[in-house]
Amino acid sequence: MTDPLPNGTPLDVDLVRAAQAGDAGSLGLLLARHQAAMHGVALAVLGHGPDAQDAVQEAALIALRRIGDLRDPEAAGPWLRMVVRNVCRAQLRKKSAVPVAELEGFAAMDRSGGPPDPADVLDGHVLRDWIWSALERLSPGLRLVTMLRYFTDVTSYEEIALLCGTPVGTVRSRLNQARAQLAGGLARTGDQVHDDVATRTARHRRLAEETMVAAHRGELASAWADWRSPRLEVTWPTGKHTDLDYLGFSFTRDVSEGVRQKLLNVVAGREVVIWEAAIISPPEDPFHCPPSVVWVHFLDANGDGRLRLYHPRHR
Structure with missing residues (x-):
């Protein structure tokens, strides 16, 4: 008792x-x-x-x-x-x-x-x-x-x-x-005021969806004009570092070869935003690309910062 x-x-x-x-x-x-x-x-x-x-x-x-x-x-x-x-x-x-x-x-x-x-x-x-x-x-x-x-x-x-x-x-x-x-x-x-994460996540999901649509039209850079800087540094899964223009070129090239990305998940913090997307290769070349990609956006007040891309291992 x-x-x-x-x-x-x-x-x-x-x-x-x-x-x-x-x-x-x-x-x-x-x-x-x-x-x-x-x-x-x-x-x-x-x-x-x-x-x-x-x-x-x-x-x-x-x-x-x-x-x-x-x-x-x-x-x-x-x-x-x-x-x-x-x-x-x-x-x-x-x-x-x-x-x-x-x-x-x-x-x-x-x-x-x-x-x-x-x-x-x-x-x-x-x-x-x-x-x-x-x-x-x-x-x-x-x-x-x-x-x-x-x-x-x-x-x-x-x-x-x-x-x-x-x-x-x-x-x-x-x-x-x-x-x-x-x-x-x-x-x-417990008694402090907290951000509304649902609103923030919804905003970033909308940005992600709009970006994917624009990127499939070859307009990645313009889709990011309001929230990412053209000075963005991109780190690829291989460790290579490029700029935003190269990312747009690479995405457009993949699209021309029949590759598409489908957004699956958005995790939105104030300084880090993560997108998870499936990569759909063309039927005639099913191994053209890895099956998925993670976009990790590191944000700062000016929209600069970094973007890191990663291909998860699939078990």
Whole structure:
């Protein structure tokens, strides 16, 4: 039997309902209240060491995204312990630290039609804007690996390392730091005003769709006139560096040879925007191009910055 709470202290059921209504601070308080029990589960499964703390942090992020799925607010404690237990089991299976959205029992998306739009992943979850505001507070290096890992189809440490040009160990370290900062930031930032990520994502999806249409007409540079600079530096999957004119020339050449790109996913931060697209080669030459491409846009106030292209490995 648990000790009674002091007068005026909100019950778990009150905190759950407030969190489900969009109050990140209430979720932070709920997690703080159950942190010891969650850590106890992690220690029991994984033993003493950093893996146990990582599991608790991962579980906090799952709770952040999945609190709306908790149908019985009075069962918050058992639910949180179950989340930790599932995270620990995933670690023991050694599946390269399975992404949050793919953990057993907590699948948040259907990937059968390609990676989902992050707004779709988080729509219906009123803490969505908090999540994205918290992501924006991460350093650029932490933010990029987190966006890739949890919101795109580039999920393995090895592929993220290739795209970012960093060692695999650095990717692991950055993801661990990002999880710790996101989990620790719940209580500190719950009462702050956050960006409307749905509006931002919709704007960038519209830009991406308009760009693809224009690029297929050979007008890539003009389509980017309002939001990307002609001084843009483009890094290709081979590591070659070119300018925007060469990108337009290359896209137009592929189109003339029957190649098309189909936009699948847009992940929109304030400083990093990621597009995922399928590449459709002509029927008579099905291996003309790799089957997909990731466009990683690094933005700055003047529309300069960089663009990095990457071809994911398909398993």
